[in-house]
Amino acid sequence: MAAKGPLLEIDQLLQGVRLRGRIPVELNDDVAYRVARGYAQFLAQDLSGSRRDGAECTVSPRIVVGRDIRLSSAALTDAVCRGLNDSGADVYDIGICGTEGVYFATFDAVTTAASWLPQATIHPITTA
Numbered sequence: 001m002a003a004k005g006p007l008l009e010i011d012q013l014l015q016g017v018r019l020r021g022r023i024p025v026e027l028n029d030d031v032a033y034r035v036a037r038g039y040a041q042f043l044a045q046d047l048s049g050s051r052r053d054g055a056e057c058t059v060s061p062r063i064v065v066g067r068d069i070r071l072s073s074a075a076l077t078d079a080v081c082r083g084l085n086d087s088g089a090d091v092y093d094i095g096i097c098g099t100e101g102v103y104f105a106t107f108d109a110v111t112t113a114a115s116w117l118p119q120a121t122i123h124p125i126t127t128a
Helices: 029-047 071-086 099-108
Strands: 062-067 090-096 112-116
Touching: 029 062, 029 071, 029 112, 062 071, 062 099, 071 090, 090 099, 099 112
Parallel strands: 062 090, 062 112
Antiparallel strands: none
């Protein structure tokens, strides 16, 4: 079901290292899936390269995913995990947790490339 209302451009959704939008009008499962696919593809390119012997080396990024307790977080997280997996990433869904749980899981494993944590914000969205 398509959400009704004004849609934001990607540069309005992306704010620094955050993806912000009103659910489901501006940020929904489809947007989360597409951004996650691009994110994993970017990380894969960044991690891959040539070895000393000249052979190409392809690495699948390992990405930790957590979520908060909002009802919408489960569907967004599922979409994110699908997008990451469809781009070849190894996804570790650690479930409901706080930011510190995602940080610990990301930095506890030496080979983890990144993390993703859909969560609510206390800061209002400004479109000006």
